[in-house]
Amino acid sequence: MSAPGNFDSNAYWKATLGLIGKVLAIWFICSFGLGIMFADQMNTISLGGYPLGFWFAHQGSMYIFVGLIFWYAKKMGDIDRKFDVHEE
Amino acid sequence: MDLQTTIYLVVGLTFALYIGIAVWARAGSTSEYYAAGGAVHPVLNGMATAADWMSAASFISMAGMIAYMGYGGGLFLMGWTGGYVLLAALLAPYLRKFGKFTVPQFIGDRFYSKTASTVAVVCLLVASLTYIIGQMTGVGVAFSRFLGVSNDMGIYVGMAIVFTYAVFGGMKGITYTQVAQYSVLIFAYVIPAIFISLALTGMPIPQLGLGSDMAGADKSLLATLNQVVTDLGFGQYTTHLPESKLNMFVYTMSLMIGTAGLPHVIMRFFTVPNVAAARSSAGWALVFIAILYTTAPAVGAMARMNLHATINPTVMTGGDVFAADAAIEAEKRPDWMKRWEATGLLKFEDKNGDGRIQYYNEKSKDEAFKAKAEAAGWKGNELTVNNDIIVLANPEIALLPNWVIALVAAGGLAAALSTAAGLLMAISAAISHDLVKGVFKPDISEKGELMAGKIAMALSIVVAGYLGLNPPGFAAGTVALAFGIAASSLFPAIMMGIFSKKMNKEGAMAGMIAGLAFTLFYVFAHKGIFFIKGTEYVDLIGGPNAFFGITPEAIGAIGALFNFAIAFLVDKMTKEPPEHIQHMVEAVRIPRGSKAVDGAH
Incomplete structure (x- = not known):
């Protein structure tokens, strides 16, 4: 079965790209931003015994990535249902 | 029981388990052979993907590299996990919707060209074969270090084990053995880490132990380690960076897009029932991977301190x-x-x-x-x-009981065998499905293709074994090449195939070739043409790391940029893809209508 006749593929794709944009922004900020580019500034703050920049590079980014994928999967499911193109 | 007997017992038990699974999970159709029947639960697939992905290098070498590199080692941690975000959001669900058995088939169909598919097969074969050499030598090393048999004998035993479940079970056999192998390797990795963290900090969870104070002192473990290493003239652990920040940035990016573009990883997402399952399965894969990857920096730092x-x-x-x-x-x-x-x-x-x-x-x-x-x-x-000492000798340094040492031996073997099997699956599917059925003999029956798949698998195992027994002199440098190729050729081609409706075959092929050529040119300049000693031409490009100080291992991301740029340029100068291809892209973008993967060309 393909998409229903009144399916607005442009709006659906725009919503999808919007979500992917947010996902990639978070992905980029936590790893490349806080873990690499601004690691020195982050290191002036500490999280328990961790300097924060080091924590983002060795721990934090990975936890955020995991949460990010599940969040994306849920949001993408919402978009699918809104446009009625989800799987039965 | 003495150490040697315990190791034989534990390793023997795990091997018996893998063979038992092989007997139970035989593949009777091409759908079972290539995609495990498309019925694998997303959580189980996540576990299998984690074992597929985590190789001998992740299990044995990574913690040691981090221990030595300190903060800079984070590039492996972020790079090898961040790729799953890209896989989940950009590739896996769409390729699952496309619903075919292999990555080259997507490239061939989307770019309406057998040549494009053949270029993809070549990229896949080079990337996967270079990768498999490391796994085979890893099997040999684990056997000879722990079981006291020769390297060669170890490789023969490893080949025989993989043969039983990969040839008869295909993706189905591989999937369920990988689930078992994941369980073995994660216990083997985490248990010694818990003991060591407990001894140093009194905190059993290694991820928290790394951020805790030293047991019986009010100074944090990392601050103590910084003191220790700087006293001995090394760079401060939490800020040490062997190369430049820019290099770390580009290296991390290369590992991320290389991970997302590796065919043996992508293929795992063809085994789940539908598009939604492909998305969540990427999340589960990363959960299982992160259990090891967040433990690794604790193992590295603590082992360095102990040393x-x-x-x-x-x-x-x-x-x-x-x-x-x-x-x-x-x-x-x-x-x-x-x-x-x-x-x-x-x-x-x-x-x-x-x-x-x-x-x-x-x-x-x-x-x-x-x-x-x-x-x-x-x-x-x-x-x-x-x-490699950091992981292999860890239980001994921490004076742990014999069964823990035996578990580490079984874990190292599980990590190497599971990755080898996944790579062999990608290689044999590319040969039997994309070359035999796709190019040479399109009218082959399903039975014939299944047989061709099994023969291709058996031959691939022999070739992999041969390469493991006679590793080419360049073996060490090639893993970087596998990521470089996946990052600079396959990842951009697949991504443009989904996200650009107008990308045509001329653009995609020019892009793949440009990305690949640039990456090879830069790597060969440093390491020799096809890694042959004496053929380096690094002076020709202006000295080592001439491109903004970027090391050859990190160049894949720049190759990918070239790929995108050339593809768009050529695409603008040549004519649009046919109407039906643009409709196909529309259909790939929505989940509804997903069906079990099949092999129809």
Whole structure:
């Protein structure tokens, strides 16, 4: 079965790209931003015994990535249902 | 029970388990053979993907590389996990919707060209074969170190085990053995880490232990480690970065897009029932991977601390490391050191003849440190430590019981075998499905294709075994090449195939070739043409790391940029793809209508 006749593929794709944009922004900020580019500034703050920049590079980014994928999967499911193109 | 018997018992039990699964999970159709019937639960697929992905290098070498690199080692941690975000959001769900068995088939169909599919097959074969050499040598190493058999014998046994479940079970057999292998390897990795974290910090969870205070002191473990390593002339652990920030950035990016573009990983997402399952399965894969990857930095840091504390105990008390009686006497070094010296992974040489072991950074740039070292009569670093020691000898350093050591042996073998099987699956599917059925004999029956798949698998195992037994001199440098190729050729082509409706075959092919050529050109400049010694032409490009100080291992991301740029340029100059291809892209973008994967061309 393909998409229903009144399916607005442009709006659906725009919503999808919007979500992917947010996902990639978070992905980029936590790893490349806080873990690499601004690691020195982050290191002036500490999280328990961790300097924060080091924590983002060795721990934090990975936890955020995991949460990010599940969040994306849920949001993408919402978009699918809104446009009625989800799987039965 | 003595150590050797325990190891034989534990490894034997895990092998019996893998063979049992092989008997139970035989593949009767091409759908079962290539995609495990498309009915694997997303959580189980996540576990299988984690085992598929985590190789001998992740299990045995990574913690040691981090221990040595300190903060800079984070590029492996972020790079090899961040790729799953890209996989989940950009590739896996759409390729699952496309619903075919292999990655080259997507590229061939989307770019309406057998040539494009063949270029993809070549990229896949080069990437996967270079990768598999490392797994086979890893199997040999694990066998010879722990089971006391020769390297070659170890590789033969490994080949026989993979043969039983990969040839008869295809993706179905591989999937369920990978689930079992994941369970073995994660216990093997985490249990020693828990004991060590507990001993150093009193905190059983290694991820939290790394951020805790030292047991019985009010100084954090990382601050103590910083003190210890700087006292011995090394760079501060939490900020040490061997190359530039820019290089770390580009290297991390290359590993991320390389991970997302590796065919043996992508293929795993063809085994789940639908598009939604492909999305969540990527999340589960990363959960299972992150359990090991967030433990690794704790293992690395703590093992490094233990190592320094063993060799020069004064570092722990902040005493004078240069004192004549600071370093341990060589005669009194612990037994585990002597055992691992026999394997060549640990080397001690008494350069100044004082009967003690001086382990420090002889290349330190700190003049004050160098002056003190000289005044103390140190004549250079006397201990060479191979990275792999950090994981392999970890249980012995921490004085853990024999069964833990046996578990580490079984875990190392599980990591190497599971990755080898996944790579073999990608290779044999590309041969039987994309070349035999796709190009040479399109009218082959399903039975015939299944047989062709099994023969291709058997041959691939023989080739992989041969390469493992006779590793080409360039073996060590090639893993970087596998990521470079996946990053610069496959990832951009697949991504443009989904996200650009107008991308045509001319653009995609020009892009793949440009990305690949640029990456190979840069890697070969440093490492020799096809890694042949003496053919390096690094002066021709202006010296080592001439491109903004980027190392050849990190260049894949730049190759990918070239790929995108050339593809869009050529695409603008040539004509649009046909109407039906643009409709196909529309259909790939929405989940509804997903069906079980099949092989129809």
